[in-house]
Amino acid sequence: MNVAETPFDFVTASYLTRIGNQSAGTLAELLTGLEQCSDASIFYHTFQTLGSHHFLTEGFSNDFAQWTLSSTNRNDLAEQLAVLDIRDYTSIAALRSDLCRVVRDFCVAEPQFASQSGLERFYFCESVEVTVPLGHSARNLDELRDGLTHLSHAAFYFHFISSRLRLQLQTNDFSHWLSSSLGLRTLADNINHIDVYTNTLDSARAKMLRLIDRERKKV
Amino acid sequence: MSEVLMASRIPLENYEEVVGAGEIEELRALAKPLRGRSIEMINSTPVGGGVAEILNRLVPLAEELDLNIRWDVMKGAEEFFDVTKSFHNALHGEPYHAKRKDFDVFLSYNEQNRATLPLDAEFVVIHDPQPAALIDARQPGSNHWVWRCHIDLSHPNHAVWVFLEKFVSCYDAAMFSSPEFSRQLCIPQYLVYPAIDPLSEKNCPLDSEFVQQVLHRYQIDPHRPILTQISRFDRLKDPVGVIRAYRIVKRYFDCQLVLAGGSASDDPEGALVLKEVVRAADRDPDIKILELPAWAPLEVNALQRASTVVVQKSLREGFGLTVSEALWKKKPVVASAVGGIPTQIIHKHTGLLAHSVEGTAYQIRFLLSHPEIAAKLGEHGHEHVKENFLITQKLKRYLALFLMLDRHL
Numbered sequence A: 001m002n003v004a005e006t007p008f009d010f011v012t013a014s015y016l017t018r019i020g021n022q023s024a025g026t027l028a029e030l031l032t033g034l035e036q037c038s039d040a041s042i043f044y045h046t047f048q049t050l051g052s053h054h055f056l057t058e059g060f061s062n063d064f065a066q067w068t069l070s071s072t073n074r075n076d077l078a079e080q081l082a083v084l085d086i087r088d089y090t091s092i093a094a095l096r097s098d099l100c101r102v103v104r105d106f107c108v109a110e111p112q113f114a115s116q117s118g119l120e121r122f123y124f125c126e127s128v129e130v131t132v133p134l135g136h137s138a139r140n141l142d143e144l145r146d147g148l149t150h151l152s153h154a155a156f157y158f159h160f161i162s163s164r165l166r167l168q169l170q171t172n173d174f175s176h177w178l179s180s181s182l183g184l185r186t187l188a189d190n191i192n193h194i195d196v197y198t199n200t201l202d203s204a205r206a207k208m209l210r211l212i213d214r215e216r217k218k219v
Numbered sequence B: 001m002s003e004v005l006m007a008s009r010i011p012l013e014n015y016e017e018v019v020g021a022g023e024i025e026e027l028r029a030l031a032k033p034l035r036g037r038s039i040e041m042i043n044s045t046p047v048g049g050g051v052a053e054i055l056n057r058l059v060p061l062a063e064e065l066d067l068n069i070r071w072d073v074m075k076g077a078e079e080f081f082d083v084t085k086s087f088h089n090a091l092h093g094e095p096y097h098a099k100r101k102d103f104d105v106f107l108s109y110n111e112q113n114r115a116t117l118p119l120d121a122e123f124v125v126i127h128d129p130q131p132a133a134l135i136d137a138r139q140p141g142s143n144h145w146v147w148r149c150h151i152d153l154s155h156p157n158h159a160v161w162v163f164l165e166k167f168v169s170c171y172d173a174a175m176f177s178s179p180e181f182s183r184q185l186c187i188p189q190y191l192v193y194p195a196i197d198p199l200s201e202k203n204c205p206l207d208s209e210f211v212q213q214v215l216h217r218y219q220i221d222p223h224r225p226i227l228t229q230i231s232r233f234d235r236l237k238d239p240v241g242v243i244r245a246y247r248i249v250k251r252y253f254d255c256q257l258v259l260a261g262g263s264a265s266d267d268p269e270g271a272l273v274l275k276e277v278v279r280a281a282d283r284d285p286d287i288k289i290l291e292l293p294a295w296a297p298l299e300v301n302a303l304q305r306a307s308t309v310v311v312q313k314s315l316r317e318g319f320g321l322t323v324s325e326a327l328w329k330k331k332p333v334v335a336s337a338v339g340g341i342p343t344q345i346i347h348k349h350t351g352l353l354a355h356s357v358e359g360t361a362y363q364i365r366f367l368l369s370h371p372e373i374a375a376k377l378g379e380h381g382h383e384h385v386k387e388n389f390l391i392t393q394k395l396k397r398y399l400a401l402f403l404m405l406d407r408h409l
Helices: A027-036 A039-054 A065-071 A075-082 A092-110 A141-149 A152-165 A173-182 A185-192 A201-218 B012-019 B021-034 B049-062 B076-093 B099-114 B132-136 B159-166 B208-217 B239-250 B270-282 B298-305 B321-328 B356-369 B370-389 B391-407
Strands: A009-023 A124-139 B038-043 B068-073 B124-125 B144-148 B174-177 B189-191 B226-231 B256-262 B287-292 B309-312 B333-336 B352-354
Touching: A009 A027, A009 A039, A009 A141, A009 A173, A009 B021, A027 A065, A027 A124, A027 B226, A039 A065, A039 A092, A039 A124, A039 A152, A039 B038, A065 A075, A065 A124, A065 B132, A075 A092, A092 A152, A124 A141, A124 A152, A124 B021, A124 B321, A124 B391, A141 A173, A141 A201, A152 A173, A152 A201, A152 B021, A173 A185, B012 B021, B012 B132, B012 B391, B021 B144, B038 B049, B049 B068, B076 B099, B076 B239, B099 B132, B099 B370, B124 B132, B124 B226, B124 B391, B132 B226, B144 B391, B174 B391, B208 B298, B226 B239, B226 B298, B226 B321, B226 B370, B239 B256, B239 B270, B239 B356, B256 B298, B287 B298, B298 B321, B298 B391, B309 B321, B309 B356, B321 B370, B333 B356
Parallel strands: B038 B068, B038 B124, B124 B144, B144 B174, B174 B189, B226 B256, B226 B309, B256 B287, B309 B333, B333 B352
Antiparallel strands: A009 A124, A009 B189
């Protein structure tokens, strides 16, 4: 079994939610908020919400889409916002740009809906990430498997989802380490292809463990 | 050692079965850098009310993580609590004519408590407005002070808020239960949800035999759909509106309605509302109006578990934790989109939101017609609570806050 020179260090992250000073009652105000809010706010309402609502595997993508659907009843716009896939983005700037474009295009095309008040206001919040090492690491596939099975949701989310922004490589911590430290590129790719939108964190982890087990049988 | 004696102590390990070993390991990892650090929680009552209930659970769990935590209760006489009750209502937006004397009473009791409380912990957490002026005891640069506000400040009385804001702005941070409840402040504000304890009597698993006994005791038929609203008899909970919604549903489904709340005997307004509810029920044998003694947690638990649909048709609400209690029991919930309820009910995902009597009735009918969708909403609701509204999550957020303050993030 391959042994990595650089270990995989398991870390957990706890996220505090900071309440911003912006809110939106209409789609036009949502657009203004999207243009002006912090990067940490875009992260909170897209990346982090996927982690905190991971158990919803049908029709929930991000807070902007959910608010547009439930508060303004604009299914068409909600769908366009929901299909933006965070895995396609390696920067918040690019994600913000697309979110703004989608809402702006809708407001231009349907100006009568842009200033219509929603049922509830949308409050812009931000994530503050606090990371702490879990105190164990992996040097081979067995140890990675063992560590994976004991991770909390937050720790799994940190390595599997939020890592995409940190790495800026359209991959996650597990796949990156498997590929770069153990040379297991196919396994790394297969893990990276697990759909974070249609899986819960638990089912994504279960798939990952199955893929690892299949790889271990080859050894 | 804390001044307040804990009513009950549940070992942290007991939560493993509910949230998983990984979550407990994570709590220990987050607490490790804070081991031995001192924390002081201060509120104004040792028993009764949501804050005392939460601290009763939170403080022992934090002690198990080797945090040097104490919980102190500020002392005050009747005149102080009369004033703070008025302030509380005024901050909720009720009409109030601020008098100079009231502010003096407030300041005087805070000053007396500054002289007797330690206030020297590395992290001092002050709960709600009553002890807010204790911040004046703070030595510059000495320790971290956080103000935890459990009430809705979205429409406060101007004079009371201006008075209070002077103190709040001296803290390092403020914590609110919902973004909607917060104010524009010069200090950072954080979102910390209220939480339920999955192992408390109100939420722990129950034998079905006990549930059946409770139904039998209150003459509720277990074989017909049961709609339930658990809340005190208060106009803001709109119990009469619930009866109107029930009557619409009753045209299509042979259902029963349970309205259960604490006794209204020592609450003149509650007694009045209870009379209105009894009148609105008009001796319908399928409407059960239950005055439960001191909230009878096990009976509330049983009634929620026996329900087909749980309703929370509030006109105004704080956070509305009864919603999380029902979701934890995997119950489909129909609730008003007010206060903290939309945070708990993600429409069509973890429950259904309504904005009127007719809307409430429609959503209940929908759930009674589609039990498979009702079950799915209940499942998702349970997961939502597990992820966001359990006491272990709340503890995690406190730990993250202390770490963040310590690291000056």
